[in-house]
Amino acid sequence: MKALYKSGPHAGFELVERPEPEAGDGEVKIRVHTTGLCGTDLHIQAWDAWAAATINAPLIAGHEFYGEVVEVGAEVNDVKVGDKVSGEGHVVCGLCRNCRAGRRHMCINTVSVGVQRDGAFAEYVVIPESNVWVHKDPSITPELGAIFDPLGNAVHTALSFGLVGEDVLVTGAGPIGLMAVAVARHAGARKIAITDVSEPRLAMAAAMGADLAVNVATTRVKDAQLQLDMCEGFDIGLEMSGHPTALQEMIDNMNHGGRIAMLGLPSSAIDINWGKVVTHMLTLKGIYGREMFETWYAMSAMLSSNPVLRAAVASVVTDVLPATEWEQAFEIARSGRGGKVVLDWTVFA
Numbered sequence: 001m002k003a004l005y006k007s008g009p010h011a012g013f014e015l016v017e018r019p020e021p022e023a024g025d026g027e028v029k030i031r032v033h034t035t036g037l038c039g040t041d042l043h044i045q046a047w048d049a050w051a052a053a054t055i056n057a058p059l060i061a062g063h064e065f066y067g068e069v070v071e072v073g074a075e076v077n078d079v080k081v082g083d084k085v086s087g088e089g090h091v092v093c094g095l096c097r098n099c100r101a102g103r104r105h106m107c108i109n110t111v112s113v114g115v116q117r118d119g120a121f122a123e124y125v126v127i128p129e130s131n132v133w134v135h136k137d138p139s140i141t142p143e144l145g146a147i148f149d150p151l152g153n154a155v156h157t158a159l160s161f162g163l164v165g166e167d168v169l170v171t172g173a174g175p176i177g178l179m180a181v182a183v184a185r186h187a188g189a190r191k192i193a194i195t196d197v198s199e200p201r202l203a204m205a206a207a208m209g210a211d212l213a214v215n216v217a218t219t220r221v222k223d224a225q226l227q228l229d230m231c232e233g234f235d236i237g238l239e240m241s242g243h244p245t246a247l248q249e250m251i252d253n254m255n256h257g258g259r260i261a262m263l264g265l266p267s268s269a270i271d272i273n274w275g276k277v278v279t280h281m282l283t284l285k286g287i288y289g290r291e292m293f294e295t296w297y298a299m300s301a302m303l304s305s306n307p308v309l310r311a312a313v314a315s316v317v318t319d320v321l322p323a324t325e326w327e328q329a330f331e332i333a334r335s336g337r338g339g340k341v342v343l344d345w346t347v348f349a
Contacts, residue, residue, distance in 0.1 A: 002348045003122035004326055006057045011047040013121075015326060018060065021118065021126040022071075028079050028132050029071035030087070034146035034320075035120050036064030037333040037341045039174075044115075045330055055115065062121030063089035063114035066145030067345075069132070076129045084140070086148040087120070088131040088296070089113040090289050104292040121323075123348050133296050137304045143317045144310070146342050147175070148299065151313060152290035153263055154179035155299045160261040160285055161236050164188035169221065169234040170210070171250055172241025172264055173201040175316045175340040178208050180238050182312040185209035186302055189236070191228045195221060195246065200337050208312050216246075221253045234258060244270045251276055259283040316340045322347040 003018040023029040043051045044061045069083045079085070092099055092107035099107050113119045113127060135145055158180045168189045170177050173196035184192050185208075193212040194205045202213035214224045225233070233255035239247050242264030250260060251273060262284060277284065290296065303310045318339035321329045324347055333341040 001123035002323070002345075003060045004062065004323075006044060006055070006059045006061060009047065009052060009055075009057050011045065013045055013061070013326065015324070018122065020124050023073035023076075023126050025074045026076060026129055027073045027126050028069055028076060028085075028129050029073075029124055029126050030065075030067040030085060030120075030132075031070045032065050032067040032120050032123055032125055032345045034066045034142040035062045035323075035343045035345065036146045036150065036317075037329060037343065038064055038150065040115065041121075042330065042334055059114075060118040060120075060122050061114045062119040062125075063087075063112065064146055064149040065120035065125065066135075066140075066142045066148070067120075067125070070124070072129070079129050079132045079134060083132075084135045084145065086133045086135065086145050087113065087125070087127045088133060088290065088292060089119075089149055090292065091117065091128060091131060092292070105289050121326075121343070123345055133293070133300075135300075137300065139310065140303070141314065142344075143320060143342050144303075144314050147313070147317060147340055148296070149290075150176050150340070151179050151299050152295045153287070155183055155302075156290050156295045157238050157240070157261045157263045157287045158183040159187065159295075159298065160287060161259040163236060165190050166235035167191045167228070167230055167233075167255075168193070168236045168238065169250055169253065170194040170205075170238045170240060171246035172196060172239070172243070173198065173205045173213070174240060174336070176263065177238070177240035178204055178316050178339065179313055180240060181205055181208040181210045182309055183302070184236075184238070186306055186309045191230065193221070193224050193228060193234070195224075195249075196241075198336060201339075204315075204339060207315070216249070221249050225253060232256075237261070238263070240264050242266045244268065247272065251282065254280065254282055256280045257282070259285070261285050261287050263287045317342050320344055
């Protein structure tokens with residue numbers, strides 16, 4: 001099969017022939033149709049310090065995907081050949097304290113598809129049946145199915161706290177931040193502001209339902225509150241950027257008792273005004289991945305019940321390229337000017 005292969009501990013990928021994986025007991029083999037490009041994949045391609053410390057090359061990367069089941073192993077009971085599916089990228093042990101308590105997204109022994117085991121930048125991928133999400137709604141296109149993983153990040157973050165009637169600040173208008181805006185609007189937020197420095201992405205945020213898109217290169221969040229006729233501060237903060245000043249400014253603009261969900265991963269330490277966190281009684285909650293599998297049920301239900309939300313989330317995919325043009329796809333994704341970039345693997349069919 002064709003695959004984007006990381007042959008060793010160095011920068012770059014190679015589009016090469018690799019052996020097809022085989023489905024073992026309890027596993028499912030999937031013919032990949034589409035894959036989304038994630039920031040993790042950019043780190044792996046560049047072979048930066050994070051990748052060097054995390055990845056065991058050789059490896060096939062890629063963890064955001066949509067495809068069709070072509071083979072099931074022994075002891076697979078529910079997933080069938082022909083099912084259209086996406087996959088949960090965190091493979092858990094099932095035996096640690098959190099797994100046994102039903103908190104599988106907190107498994108201390110998590111192995112990630114496309115990071116510690118071969119992933120979906122290939123014509124075929126194999127994952128456990130327990131990680132397969134079967135799409136029963138025919139309105140889920142291959143492009144939309146390819147971004148269920150990052151949509152799950154947005155849903156997990158946005159729904160961490162009640163949003164009905166609340167004023168919400170989103171920092172970072174990347175694809176996940178954009179989807180979080182649409183989810184917050186669906187969930188009943190009152191006012192939604194989003195920050196970034198990319199005008200094209202801020203324009204996308206406005207189309208997703210943000211009441212105010214703030215370019216923090218020229219405007220402060222405090223001024224944005226005045227534009228929204230807010231008397232106090234934001235009730236809910238969704239930190240999606242990982243930028244050190246974003247969290248600082250968010251904390252400064254939260255109402256007393258405000259709640260912050262943090263998905264953005266900082267690349268260095270952040271200086272936080274802990275005095276304000278304490279005296280303003282703020283709650284900070286770290287978010288990683290998706291709740292397994294409550295988040296998957298929530299996003300499927302929301303997309304099926306709300307065509308407006310479904311169209312908004314689908315619009316986050318701005319570029320679809322054949323897998324043969326993967327280098328250009330990575331350049332587009334790295335530029336940060338647009339939305340989600342998707343690779344089409346059916347070109348090899």
